[in-house]
Amino acid sequence: MDGITALGLIAGALTTLSFAPQVARAWRTRSTADLSPAMLIIFLAGILLWLVYGIIREDLAIIAANGATAILISLIISVKAKHG
Amino acid sequence: MDGITALGLIAGALTTLSFAPQVARAWRTRSTADLSPAMLIIFLAGILLWLVYGIIREDLAIIAANGATAILISLIISVKAKHG
Incomplete structure (x- = not known):
């Protein structure tokens, strides 16, 4: 991994x-x-568009950050869907 | 501007x-x-690290998004510094 990716x-x-x-x-x-x-x-x-963007650009940092954030937001939305 | 940047x-x-x-x-x-x-x-x-990352990668989308967000957060921090 290069320094810029880090x-x-x-x-x-x-x-x-x-x-x-x-x-x-x-x-x-x-x-x-x-x-x-x-x-x-x-x-x-x-965030999902950023994920697609990162995949097209083959940019590991964008994929990792937005993949993790997508999971976190999905958790919040699932709590909201269940409990309001 | 190419489609991916858009x-x-x-x-x-x-x-x-x-x-x-x-x-x-x-x-x-x-x-x-x-x-x-x-x-x-x-x-x-x-956000500032993303901005540096975008500048090094010469990635217009990352620069624009994080530049705008940096300004917004700075506004919030300035309100907090003044009013708590």
Whole structure:
């Protein structure tokens, strides 16, 4: 792995990590009332497009960061679908 | 601009857009008490690293998306620094 890819992976780890407390909170409280469904869907759509973009560009950092974030958002949306 | 770059720009517009209501709310209410300063700093650090990554890779989509998001987070942090 080259240094630039390593830089991208660190960047992705930081942005994904900063999103994790929100996911943990939603999972723990089962409460997502303050999260707008429209915002979650737009965010998930954006992340999935980034994933496609990373795959086409064969960019490991973009694939890893957005793959991980897609899983986290899907968890939040599933909590919201079940518990509102 | 090729189609892949256009895809990346759309992806970036969506993920940045989904972040905008939070910024508008912070700006309007001047209240960011529920936003963790550590999370904001980690997020900003991640976004700035993505920006550097995009510049090195000469990737317009990554530069545009993370440049815009960096400005939005800086606005939130400035509200937090002034109003807590």
